[in-house]
Amino acid sequence: MAWGLKLTGIEDVQEHEQDLNGDVKMDDTSGSDSDYTKYWIDWFLSTKGNEYFCEVDEEYILDRFNLTGLNSEVQHYVQALDLISDTLEEELDDEMREAVEKSARHLYGLIHARFIITSRGLAKMLEKYKKADFGRCPRVLCSNQQLLPVGLSDQPYTKSVKLYCPRCEDIYNPKSTRHASIDGAYYGSTFPHMFFQVYPHLLPPKSNERYVPKIFGFKIHEIAKQHRWQDQQREEQQRRITMGNEGNNINT
Incomplete structure (x- = not known):
């Protein structure tokens, strides 16, 4: 990177916290960057x-064209963008600084x-996919x-991120609670499907294997x-x- 202004001496940085449809919250976490x-x-x-x-x-x-419309979705948009691009020169008090940092993470x-x-x-996500940075399907x-x-x-603020398996074409919750609390809007509903449109050779063959329930080694008969x-x-x-009878009794 070639941006001029840097962050120094961050000793107690709080992670993004938001309520995603009542399901999860992003936990606060502390990190040290003072050295x-x-x-x-x-x-x-x-x-x-x-x-x-x-x-x-x-x-x-x-390129501001790429950010069209985001100014109406993010509080303290200008300061948050300056913080991300390391050009924030405005002096902020602690409360405002915390609000801008939260907005910067959202932006x-x-x-x-x-x-x-x-x-x-x-291409960047491809490298992470190859290293299995997003995990592997829990389905055996x-x-x-x-x-x-x-x-x-x-x-935003609707559903947390899920993990898509291209083999069984199902979705799963991340194992880590930290990952499970990430807003799904930060990846969108299009990404994995666009990914395999661009890299079709990576699309795995569909699994025809299905677990077959058995009792003492014998398949459960279809009649069951x-x-x-x-x-x-x-x-x-x-x-x-029963519900219909109850309704008739009420009407009479």
Whole structure:
């Protein structure tokens, strides 16, 4: 990086905290950066829990066209952008500084979602995918297939990030609570599918293997499944009849 202003002496940096649809919160964490100097993005990427993020290119951030509309989504947008690009010269009190840092983390996440579906961003995420930085599928029959992060919504503060397996085409929660609390909007719903459109040779073959339930080594007969289905249908019909009778009693 060639940006001029650096962050120094950060001794008690708090991680992003937000309520994602009542499901999770981002935990506060402390880090020490007092022994050396770092640029803001370097510090952010080295913070524990941010391993799913890649480094957004300086040129991409400095091109204001790429940030269209984000000024209306992020509080203290100008100061947050200056902090990310290491050009913040304004003196801020502690309370304002904390608010700007929180906004900077949110702004970087939203920029990140746009960047990773560009050719440069996809290439950077490819390197992380090859190293299995996002983990491997917990499904036994997927044979440790590498995963990719995905958002269930492109709107911030809606859902936390999930992990997509291209072999079984299902999604999973991250193992780490720090990763599980990352906003899914920082990756978006498009990224993993765009990734395999650009790198189709990496798309693994679909797994035809399915777990087969057995009793004493013998497959459960299909008639047993049919009987269970019939029982469920009978119970559902009985429930509807009961509800209908209760409704008629109320009307009378």
